Amino acid sequence: MSKILAPKFHVFAALVLILQFFTFARAQDVEITIKIERGIADIKGKFTGDPPAGIWFLDTYGELSGLLSERMSPIYFYDKQGFLFARKRLTPTDIVKTTNVGGFAYTADLKPRESPFAAAHASWASETEALLMLDDLLPQLKGTKAKITFEFPAGWTVASVENEVSPGVFVVENTEEGVFYLGKHLRVVNSERVKFILIGDNWLFADDEAAAMASSLLNDYGKLFGTLKPANALVKIGRFPVPQPVGNWEADTRGKSVTIVSSDMPFKNQSIQRLHEQLRHELFHLWVPGRLNLSGRYDWFYEGFALYQSLKTGIAGNQIRFEDLLNTLSGARAIDSRNERTMSLLDLSSERWTGGNTRVYARGMLAAFATDLAMLRASNGKRSVTDLIAAIVRKHSPPAAETDANTAILAEFRSRPELVAVVDKLITGSERFDFSDLLNAAGLEITKAGTSETIKPVAKPSGKQKDLLKKLGSENWRNIR
Ligand SMILES: [Zn+2]
Structure with missing residues (x-):
């Protein structure tokens, strides 16, 4: 999801923020050419305004590492007249001062990695397509407006939410969020609120069906x-570059x-359910944390909360049964109780990429x-976790100033008395x-069979219990399609 810096990067990131403090106010521009050929990105950049004070690259993202150290060639630095004056292999902790830098050039080896995580969260390029995420492909350029020109093999096209000023040329306000899809077989479906891009034949769902599903969920959220x-x-939505x-x-x-990078499911109804599940979860992230x-x-x-809200949305849309919700929650309890409880959820969260992810x-x-149950009980079914999420989105969306999340x-x-115990004990x-x-209170109980415990x-x-059960979706049933 959003950018995760490994602990060793924290000090480093603070340093960069200090550097950026001096340069933020000035409008800066950089013109970058990215040429994709046989899995290699050939990248050339030229500052047309003052460069950021320091140049550095991401080396880790989530569970990935080596994004700089294993993929990038040495960086060639050019002065403002365009003469080469330095060639340096950067390490993850290097910040290069840019006092005299007019431009840079390097190559990145984007051969797809084995890991499924890498397929969705970092740049890669195969013989037929490429996913380019500027955050790991370019130096960190926060506060710099970038004009990006793509060069790619004949027959390929490029798509993005970014502003395409002429064919293959984009202006990107925030390179951290810039994502580009390139390839031979991009199919684009323009639907209300969403541009849907599909790669890969033989999906068990139809292109239009997928786009309509995304539109409808965006509407609901x-x-x-x-x-x-x-x-x-x-x-x-596309296939894994290394089959899974x-x-x-x-x-x-x-x-x-x-x-979304995905293998298909064996049958059409499973395939549609899986797509709905993927979209429910990911589209929620456009609001939280987006x-x-x-x-x-x-x-x-x-x-x-994305997982839970996405289950509730699934029930409301008759995509999953109430029983599925209860089974998923029972499964989560089992995972959580398997481990000795020495860390709070907040602490676990900061260790997500060092083994805490599933927990x-x-x-x-x-x-x-628990938040949902407590709010439903306290309001006699009038308010739920969805109202809490909506309140947080309302208060902390722009133009609200940036503040500490936790x-x-x-x-x-804590402003809701019924949630104080949930925070103190569970969070x-x-x-x-x-x-x-x-x-x-909600008409549910834990039943034991052998060592397994199920919520029923x-x-x-x-x-009263019936009313709350109904609010949780006990009367919604799946429409088998
Ligand atoms: Zn997520």
């Missing part, structure tokens, strides 16, 4: 969390670009569920959380 501005998003087993998928939502002007690590919130998702989703989000939780604390009261509706719910 727009009603809950406010219309996106600017309205249009881009969703690209059936059912695997990986996705990245960055700015207004949603990249719309939020919040800083710091808060993966526990935007991932855990952040599992406990984050349980926190969203402070802002937890303040919003900032590391105690085991007892769900039984909250479950009982109680046998004879009272009137």
Whole structure:
């Protein structure tokens, strides 16, 4: 999801921020040519205004490392007259002062990696297509407007949410969010609110069907969390560059670009359900964290609540059954209780990429569920977790000033008395959380069979319990298509 800097980068990033402080106010421009040929990107840049004070490259992103050290050639630096004056192989901690720099050139080896994660979250190029994410492909250029010209093999096309000023030439305001899809067989479906790009034949769903599904979900989320501005998003769905087993998928939502890399499912109805699941989760990220002007690590919130909200949206749209929701939550409880509980969700969240990933998702989703139950109980079914998320989006979308995510989000939780215990025990604390009261209020209970525990509706719910069960979606049923 949003940019994750490995711990060793923190000090380094602070240094860069200080450097940028002096240069932010000045409009800067850089003109960059990216030529893609046989899996190699040949990159040349020329500053047309003052360069940023320092140049450095991302080496890690999420669970990936070596983005600089394993892929980039030495960097050639040119002076303002265009004469070569230095050639340097950069290390992940290097920041090159740019006092005399007029331009740079280097190549990046974008041969696809084996890891499914890499296929959606970092640049790669195969013989037939390329995913280019400027954040890992270019030097860090925050505050610099970039004009990017692409050169690619005959027969390829390029698509992006960025502003295409002439064929193959784009102006990118924020290179951190710039994502480009290139290839031989790009199919584009323009639908309301979304441009849908498909690569790969033999999907079991039709192109139009996929685009209509994305439009309809954007509409639904727009009603809950406010219309996106600017309205249009881009969703690209394609195959893994290194084939993965059936059912695997990986996705990245960055700015207004949603990249889904997926194997198809064996049957059409599964394929459609899988696509809906991918879109429900990723399109939610356009608002959370996409719309939020919040800083710091808060993966526990935007991932855990994305999972939970996406299940609720699935039930509301009759895509999944109430039973599926309860089984998923039971599974999350099992994952969470398998580990000794020594860390709070907030701490787990900051260790997401060093082994905590599954637990952040599992406990984050349980926190969203507890929040939902507590809000439904306190309001007699009138308010739910969706209202809390909507309040956070309303308060922290631009023009709201940037603020610390965890402070802002937890303040919003704590302003509702019914959520204080959820925060203290399940989010900032590391105690085991007892769900039984909250479950009982909503007509649910934990049943044990052997070592496994499942959340199920109680046998004879009272009137009040029935009302809350209904709010949770117990009366929605899947339409088998
Ligand atoms: Zn996510």
